[in-house]
Amino acid sequence: xxxxxxxxxxxxxxxxxxxxxxxxxxxxxxxxxxxxxxxxxxxxxxxxxxxxxxxxxxxxxxxxxxxxxxxxxxxxxxxxxxxxxxxxxxxxxxxxxxxxxxxxxxxxxxxxxxxxxxxxxxxxxxxxxxxxxxxxxxxxxxxxxxxxxxxxxxxxxxxxxxxxxxxxxxxxxxxxxxxxxxxxxxxxxxxxxxxxxxxxxxxxxxxxxxxxxxxxxxxxxxxxxxxxxxxxxxxxxxxxxxxxxxxxxxxxxxxxxxxxxxxxxxx
Amino acid sequence: xxxxxxxxxxxxxxxxxxxxxxxxxxxxxxxxxxxxxxxxxxxxxxxxxxxxxxxxxxxxxxxxxxxxxxxxxxxxxxxxxxxxxxxxxxxxxxxxxxxxxxxxxxxxxxxxxxxxxxxxxxxxxxxxxxxxxxxxxxxxxxxxxxxxxxxxxxxxxxxxxxxxxxxxxxxxxxxxxxxxxxxxxxxxxxxxxxxxxxxxxxxxxxxxxxxxxxxxxxxxxxxxxxxxxxxxxxxxxxxxxxxxxxxxxxxxxxxxxxxxxxxxxxxxxxxxxxxxxxxxxxxxxxxxxxxxxxxxxxxxxxxxxxxxxxxxxxxxxxxxxxxxxxxxxxxxxxxxxxxxxxxxxxxxxxxxxxxxxxxxxxxxxxxxxxxxxxxxxxxxxxxxxxxxxxxxxxxxxxxxxxxxxxxxxxxxxxxxxxxxxxxxxxxxxxxxxxxxxxxxxxxxxxxxxxxxxxxxxxxxxxxxxxxxxxxxxxxxxxxxxxxxxxxxxxxxxxxxxxxxxxxxxxxxxxxxxxxxxxxxxxxxxxxxxxxxxxxxxxxxxxxxxxxxxxxxxxxxxxxxxxxxxxxxxxxxxxxxxxxxxxxxxxxxxxxxxxxxxxxxxxxxxxxxxxx
Numbered sequence: 001x002x003x004x005x006x007x008x009x010x011x012x013x014x015x016x017x018x019x020x021x022x023x024x025x026x027x028x029x030x031x032x033x034x035x036x037x038x039x040x041x042x043x044x045x046x047x048x049x050x051x052x053x054x055x056x057x058x059x060x061x062x063x064x065x066x067x068x069x070x071x072x073x074x075x076x077x078x079x080x081x082x083x084x085x086x087x088x089x090x091x092x093x094x095x096x097x098x099x100x101x102x103x104x105x106x107x108x109x110x111x112x113x114x115x116x117x118x119x120x121x122x123x124x125x126x127x128x129x130x131x132x133x134x135x136x137x138x139x140x141x142x143x144x145x146x147x148x149x150x151x152x153x154x155x156x157x158x159x160x161x162x163x164x165x166x167x168x169x170x171x172x173x174x175x176x177x178x179x180x181x182x183x184x185x186x187x188x189x190x191x192x193x194x195x196x197x198x199x200x201x202x203x204x205x206x207x208x209x210x211x212x213x214x215x216x217x218x219x220x221x222x223x224x225x226x227x228x229x230x231x232x233x234x235x236x237x238x239x240x241x242x243x244x245x246x247x248x249x250x251x252x253x254x255x256x257x258x259x260x261x262x263x264x265x266x267x
Numbered sequence: 268x269x270x271x272x273x274x275x276x277x278x279x280x281x282x283x284x285x286x287x288x289x290x291x292x293x294x295x296x297x298x299x300x301x302x303x304x305x306x307x308x309x310x311x312x313x314x315x316x317x318x319x320x321x322x323x324x325x326x327x328x329x330x331x332x333x334x335x336x337x338x339x340x341x342x343x344x345x346x347x348x349x350x351x352x353x354x355x356x357x358x359x360x361x362x363x364x365x366x367x368x369x370x371x372x373x374x375x376x377x378x379x380x381x382x383x384x385x386x387x388x389x390x391x392x393x394x395x396x397x398x399x400x401x402x403x404x405x406x407x408x409x410x411x412x413x414x415x416x417x418x419x420x421x422x423x424x425x426x427x428x429x430x431x432x433x434x435x436x437x438x439x440x441x442x443x444x445x446x447x448x449x450x451x452x453x454x455x456x457x458x459x460x461x462x463x464x465x466x467x468x469x470x471x472x473x474x475x476x477x478x479x480x481x482x483x484x485x486x487x488x489x490x491x492x493x494x495x496x497x498x499x500x501x502x503x504x505x506x507x508x509x510x511x512x513x514x515x516x517x518x519x520x521x522x523x524x525x526x527x528x529x530x531x532x533x534x535x536x537x538x539x540x541x542x543x544x545x546x547x548x549x550x551x552x553x554x555x556x557x558x559x560x561x562x563x564x565x566x567x568x569x570x571x572x573x574x575x576x577x578x579x580x581x582x583x584x585x586x587x588x589x590x591x592x593x594x595x596x597x598x599x600x601x602x603x604x605x606x607x608x609x610x611x612x613x614x615x616x617x618x619x620x621x622x623x624x625x626x627x628x629x630x631x632x633x634x635x636x637x638x639x640x641x642x643x644x645x646x647x648x649x650x651x652x653x654x655x656x657x658x659x660x661x662x663x664x665x666x667x668x669x670x671x672x673x674x675x676x677x678x679x680x681x682x683x684x685x686x687x688x689x690x691x692x693x694x695x696x697x698x699x700x701x702x703x704x705x706x707x708x709x710x711x712x713x714x715x716x717x718x719x720x721x722x723x724x725x726x727x728x729x730x731x732x733x734x735x736x737x738x739x740x741x742x743x744x745x746x747x748x749x750x751x752x753x754x755x756x757x758x759x760x761x762x763x764x765x766x767x768x769x770x771x772x773x774x775x776x777x778x779x780x781x782x783x784x785x786x787x788x789x790x791x792x793x794x795x796x797x798x799x800x801x802x803x804x805x806x807x808x809x810x811x812x813x814x815x816x817x818x819x820x821x822x823x824x825x826x827x828x829x830x831x832x833x834x835x836x837x838x839x840x841x842x843x844x845x846x847x848x849x850x851x852x853x854x855x856x857x858x859x860x861x862x863x864x865x866x867x868x869x870x871x872x873x874x875x876x877x878x
Contacts, residue, residue, distance in 0.1 A: 078660040085664045132661070201401060205308040213304040213626065251626060257304035260372060264309070264402035 015044065015051035016184050018176050025052045028169055034122045034145040036165065039173025042219020044184075045148045048173070049103050058142060059100035061091045065110035071117045075130055087133055096121065096128045099142025107147040108160055115164045121145055122167035178204065181220055189227030195236065199223055202265040206244065206258065213254050218244055236266035292359035293367040295319050302375060306352055309402075311379030319356035320344065320465075345374040346465035351706070352378055353468070360461050361415050369408045370461065376405055377464060388440055388450040391463035395444040412462055413441045420458060433457045581610040581748065590778045592742065595818035605778040607745040615767035617759035620719060628723040631870050635727040646679050653679040688877055689731040689753065689792035692721060693783045695801040696736040696748065697774040702802075707863030710802050710839065711770045717800060718750065718765045720866040722757045724873070731790060734761070735783060736768060739775030741809050746772065747782055753790055776805035777819035780834070784827035796876060797827060797834045800869070804846060821850050835876060837869055 015022075025048075028035050037045045046062070053060035063074065076090035095102035107115065120127050126139040147168065149160060176184065178200045185196040203218045210217035226243035230236055245258040295302075295317075302317050320343050343355035354374060358367040376398050383393035399406045417438060423431040432451040437460060440448045456466075589603035620628055646655045655677055662675045694717075700710040707713050718734055725732045734750040748768070751761040780799070787795045805816035824834050836847060836856035847856040859868050 072657060077657050078664065084667075085660045132657075198403065205310070208307050208310065209304050213307070251629075253300040254304060254626070257301040257308070260301055260305050261308040262404075264372075264376065264404040267404040267407050 012054040013047060013050045014187060015048050016176065016180050016187070018180055021048065021171060021173075022052065022055070024171060026056065029056060029144050032126065032141070032144070034118075034147070034168045036160075036168035036170040037146065037148040037173060038151050038170060039148070040175065040219065041150050041216055042221035043173050043175050044220055045173055046103075046105060049101065049146055049148070053101045053103075056101075058144070059095075059098070060103060061095045061100055062103045062105060063091050064105045065107050065114075067109055067111060069110045069114055071114050074114065074117060075128070076132075078132065092117070092121075093128060093130065093137065096137050096139045096143050099140035101144045101146055104145075104147040106149055108149040112161060115161065118145065118147075118164065119167065175203070175207065175217075175220060181223065184220060185223055185227045188224045189231045191227045191231050195230060196227060198236075198265045199227060199240075202240065202244070202262060205261050205264070206248075209258075213257065214248050216248065218248065222247060237262060240266055287359035288362045289359055291362050291364040291367055292357050293364055293371065294357045295354055295371070298368065298371050302352075302354070302371070305372065306375045306379055309376045309379035310381075311347070311352065311375070318351040318353050320346070320353040342459040342461070344459060344461065344463075344465040345378055346468035347378045348468060353465075355461075358461075360419070361412075363415070366412060366415055370412055373405065373409060373412060373462065374464070376402065377462075386450050387463070387466040388436060388448065391460070392440040392444045392448060394464075395440075395462075399444065409462075416441065416460075416462055429453060430455060430457070581613045581746065584609045584611060584749065588782065590745070590781050592777055593819040593822035595815060595822075600822070605742045605745050605775065607747050607778050607782050609747050609749055612748055612750070612764050612767040612769075615760075615764040618763040618766050619759055620723065620762060621766075624716060624719055627866065628720055631720055631724040632727040634874070635724040635870070647676045648678045648680040649676045650678050650680070655679045687793040688796065689733075689787060689790035689794070690725065690796040690798060690873065690877075691733045691735065691753075691783050691787050692718065692798045692800065693779060694718060694734075694736040695774055695776075695799075695803075696738045696746075696768060696770050696772075697803075698738075698771050699774075699803050700770040704839070704862035709770075710862060711768065713839075713862050713865050714800060714802075715765055715768060717866040717869050719762060721869050721873070722751065722761070722765075724870045726757045730877070731792060732757075733786065734765070735779075735786075737774075737776075737779035738770070738772040739778070739807050739811075740772045741807055742775070742778075742811070745775050745778040747779060753786070773807040773811075774801070774803065774805050774816075775807045775811055776801070776816070777823040780820065780823035780827060784823070784830055784832045784834075787827075787832045788830045794877070795832045796873075797832050798869070798873070799834065799836045800865070801836060801838045801840065803838075803840045817846055817849065824850055833876075835872075837865070837872065839865060 025035060029052075037048070039045050049062075050060060063069075072090065074090045074092040076088055076093045078085045079088050089097065092102050094100075104110070104118075117128070120129060121139060121143075122145060126143070128137040128139065129135070130137065175181065178197075181200045181203070182193070182196050185191070185199055186193060189196075191199075200223065203220075203223050206214070207217040222243050226239045229239035229243055234242075240262045241259060245255055245262060249255050249258065299317060306317075345352075345354050347353065352375070354371065358370050360370065361367050377391070377394050380394040380397055383390055383397075385393065395409070399409060420438070421434065423434040423438070426434055429451070430453065433453045434457065436448045436450055437457060439446070441460070441462065587606045587608040590605045590607050591600040591602050592604035593599075594601050646658065658675065658677045662677060694714050696711065696714070700714060703709055704713060718736075722732070722734060731753050732751075733753045736748040736750060737746060739745040748764075750764045750768075751757055755761060776799075780797070783797055787797055805820045806812050807816065811819070827834050834851060834855065836843075836851050837859060838847065838856060839859045839862045841858065841860075843856065843858045847858075850856070857868070857872060859865050
């Protein structure tokens with residue numbers, strides 16, 4: 001097995017580790033294991049992958065999956081040019097050929113038949129057969145497959161097929177502990193520690209409503225947005241309404257309740 | 268004349284003595300919608316429901332005017348127990364409506380705090396301190412509330428020394444919750460503090476009163492407890508029918524701390540004789556004490572299990588159908604043994620979805636829309652609205668290299684998607700569903716909610732579905748309630764029928780399953796799902812008991828499977844593990860541990876089953 005090589009990179013996107021996820025990821029990469037990351041929307045999955053790609057000095061190819069994503073979109077297609085046709089690699093094929101991390105974000109959104117093309121890449125063969133050109137690509141030693149999805153209950157109808165799921169090593173992400181989230185909010189927005197602490201407390205309060213009044217809870221991303229609005233001089237109450245209450249619900253009563261909760265931190 | 272003058276005087280003195288501010292009153296109803304999420308967000312137990320409190324006599328000093336007017340002896344305070352959060356029905360303490368409203372939110376935040384140890388004053392002081400620390404935003408409104416409250420309280424200088432000391436301590440705790448205060452000994456209860464929680468909440472086994480209802484003679488905690496015990500004693504008494512027949516009905520209620528359930532245990536003689544008069548048999552169970560909800564002191568409802576007069580009964584549709592039944596002793600089907608009567612629930616008037624179910628219904632609709640058959644693009648069609656570029660290119664490339672097909676399929680079309688599924692939901696409406704499942708109310712209420720929400724979800728998914736309920740009164744009357752058949756739309760009329768359901772009678776499951784399977788078999792669908800929602804074993808008043816009922820039901824299920832129907836049972840019977848595997852197989856049923864989650868379980872389950 002060719003050992004992957006690491007080249008250090010300078011501008012690594014900021015990621016605040018919560019546990020040993022960075023070491024785990026690196027180990028998985030060294031051992032050429034595909035990784036599955038589960039966690040709620042906006043808890044830092046994508047940022048984590050970007051951070052790790054930079055740390056390992058790997059190119060990162062991200063595909064945001066959607067329900068119209070076909071296998072061809074991942075693998076590649078023929079195009080017309082100059083009266084002739086030529087083959088164009090899809091993002092997955094490019095990563096397999098050249099090495100790097102292919103990150104399929106929200107993989108459950110993709111059509112079920114699409115994920116099947118991943119199967120030969122996720123076992124020890126590490127190959128990608130391309131039907132249309134007849135090629136069978138062997139993955140570069142630097143190639144790594146990472147998929148993510150949100151197992152939240154709103155996806156009761158959309159889950160990963162068990163046969164696909166059990167081909168990955170899986171990590172579970174959740175919203176970080178308050179002190180970590182505090183650090184993230186301060187670092188990303190530059191607001192003062194006091195307001196950041198209030199924001200994180202508020203997030204804790206609002207997250208208790210998940211599954212009762214809210215489908216999705218306040219993500220770290222939204223917290224950072226609220227903090228950024230404050231940093232830009234907006235009144236905290238308006239910033240929270242804009243970034244934390246309005247994006248989470250359209251229901252007038254729930255919105256009023258959220259505003260009452262916001263009032264307990266930022267009157 | 269004296270009456271009229273007396274009435275005037277009463278109104279006048281009451282108005283003069285009343286200390287509230289009716290013009291600034293804020294009612295609980297105005298915050299009802301916001302209260303549950305707010306309370307949850309503050310860290311309150313999400314399982315609690317919101318109730319309005321009843322006045323409690325506080326025993327504190329009243330003004331001369333109030334004593335003359337006979338008011339001011341009760342105060343409405345907030346508290347929470349393991350069942351509910353109790354808030355005053357209306358707040359008019361302050362002259363400013365905004366303050367009264369702020370008081371509601373303050374009380375909710377305070378009630379959401381886990382109760383610290385200590386006496387009444389210390390508990391509230393510590394909880395207040397914690398709230399203010401965690402929620403700086405509340406601090407400002409708390410200060411205003413305290414200021415306004417102190418202005419309303421009796422000046423300690425005008426009280427006897429002992430009471431003045433207490434008043435001072437309370438004021439100190441209100442103004443500086445972060446400093447320790449010792450509560451002095453006191454004979455007379457201090458003036459109530461509306462910013463704090465109830466000093467001795469009347470925690471009964473059943474929730475608080477209903478708005479506007481004051482329980483009789485509960486003027487102190489002691490009496491309250493005594494009364495609760497009295498009520499409990501009353502409720503636990505055994506009711507024996509006057510005329511001693513063979514059967515006997517015992518009503519027993521276990522009121523535990525967390526929930527209370529009603530067990531209706533019926534001792535029946537095993538009559539193999541079918542021709543017995545229904546009314547006579549029903550005579551044996553003509554009294555049943557039904558849960559009271561704290562409204563009255565254990566009101567007793569009489570159930571009459573005689574056949575209801577036609578004008579009170581559900582409306583039968585036609586003369587009924589004859590269905591077979593399986594006799595396990597003889598191991599054969601007895602043809603035309605049961606009469607199944609299709610019915611419509613009586614008194615059903617079209618009704619919209621109850622408001623409390625709207626948020627959940629919206630969410631389910633959203634989730635289930637994902638199930639709706641989506642039109643997917645199909646490649647390789649000989650005609651269609653789109654050109655499949657990939658295929659065109661491949662075709663051109665092949666033509667250049669000199670090998671081309673005659674009629675290439677180069678188009679993409681969007682044929683309509685199909686899920687092709689029919690689901691029939693059959694709900695048990697027997698009398699046992701009258702029993703209570705803690706906070707959620709009665710089983711029948713949970714079943715009604717489940718039917719409503721399930722139908723909402725399935726309407727969104729676009730699947731064909733029907734809703735039926737059943738109960739039975741021996742083999743001649745298997746009542747089969749038609750709530751929504753496959754041809755009808757799920758509209759307000761169907762909702763009204765669901766809302767009009769009333770529990771009664773027994774559970775002759777076999778016949779109901781046979782009829783449901785027949786209906787399903789007529790549906791033009793590839794997959795047919797029969798979902799049975801039940802709360803217990805099959806049973807009826809005749810020999811349809813124990814083994815006989817189980818075996819007949821099992822036979823009906825086997826027949827349904829043979830006809831290409833997939834039966835699945837959702838039950839809230841904890842003991843279902845004893846008999847359901849035998850009926851549905853180990854993977855054909857699910858036991859819902861907490862009845863109140865039935866609607867969510869049912870819909871999630873449907874999504875899984877039909878993936």
